[in-house]
Amino acid sequence: MSTHTDVWVLYDTCKAAGISARIAPTPRIADAHASCGTSLLIDCTHRDEILSLANAAGVATNGVIEVENSIDPKRDRYC
């Protein structure tokens, strides 16, 4: 997301529309310049709907990145 305000606006917009979303650290494949960024984690099936909502709400995004199977609770890699 472009700014912290944007992430909150889009998160609240998704919630109001009944679409599940979670604020998350930006995956590194989307942020080569590691910078502690915020992103919104969504189900890819809602991609177009959420982009429309973002547009309507005037939210600037840095793009949508698909990260397939990137979450593995049994990986046991901590930081």
Next chain:
Amino acid sequence: MTDYHPMWKELGMDLETHDLLCDALPAAFGDTYLSQENRPENMAFYDYVVSGIHGIRPAELIEMQKEGRKVFGTFCVYVPDEIVVACDGAVTGLCGGSQFWVPDGEKYVPADTCPLIKASLGAHFGKTCPYFMVSDLYVGETTCDGKKKAYEILGADKETYIMDMPQMKREQDVVKWKDEIAAFAQKVEETTGVALTVERLANAIDVINAKRAAIARVYDARKADPVPISGKDTLLMTQISFFDDPVRCAEMANKLADELEQRIADGVGVFPKGTKRIMITGTPMAIPNWKLHHIVETSGGAVVCEDMCTGTRYFENQVDNSGTTLEDQFMALSKRYMMNNCACFTPNPGRIEDIIRHAKEYNVDGVIDCNLKFCTIYNIEKPSVAKALADEGIPCLSLETDYADNDAQQLRTRVGAFIEMLGLK
């Protein structure tokens, strides 16, 4: 996307090395937190803080400093935040909870030092943590020998004020801690340039008491079955509370508690009713140390209470705010803080009493007593903790670990077997 690199550079951080830490966070947080189902919506605030953990709050602290306010970095729940808040300062937690910082710490202390100390030193000397870099003054305390020596090392590089924690809990020890708080107040006044008054301190006591009450509401909700929030999420809330503005911290914890109380009313939980309820006691878990909670909650258990500094000790017991002189208020602070039962005290029956009380209040099926490697004081108390729990018929698993990943599978085996055994009770 907000680029914090200029801010970090201004703080004098090692950007190249720090980027490696930033690299590791999204995957670790995803695996540990975002893999959970049916999380409370109000965890969004805490997810947001983590996503900008080294950017958002440090930027706020820098803005405060531009207004002439001061930042106090602390390592322990015995340091009274009220004094700093009363003098218009900010408190930020500094304990290191990541293996990332340990190698840099081992350049300054022996490898057989506890990982929390090594990580804290590593974060400072490696210049890879903005909370260390932004702090105007470190405030240490004499709660263990390792920390005492570490503060000498830190103090040679940055001003470090030490509070001399009593080692016993006699009446004269409470008076001694009151005098230490008075001396600390003088130091805070000198550092901030703000004169401490009864009114200022009373207001600050109210602020911190409100924060404690809000966190207590979240913990109270965990007494329900099904439990409406995971142990991991509660741990995250607590860990972030050490860094956050106390008024906002209370507001966010209250919002979360509102949601949890509604979940209880609706019978909504994050684990099925009857999931084995685990309490964890032992050494504190500084952010981002989520390993044991994650292993428990991905092995069939639910963590419902932490009897530790990053748990009940942080919010239990309010400070009496009826004092009309600073001396009265310092004594009220001393009495409250001396009710914390760290393993640094001798004798230490209070910790055992707390563990038994919490085990009953939170209706736990079993207790995991876990210390970080080389944390001698908690390790030595293990047999007495196990005996007291056995006397109450509460199963106990003793563990020792550190921040590294390489014992995770062994821990999974032991924790999994323990939870399975609880099912056979």
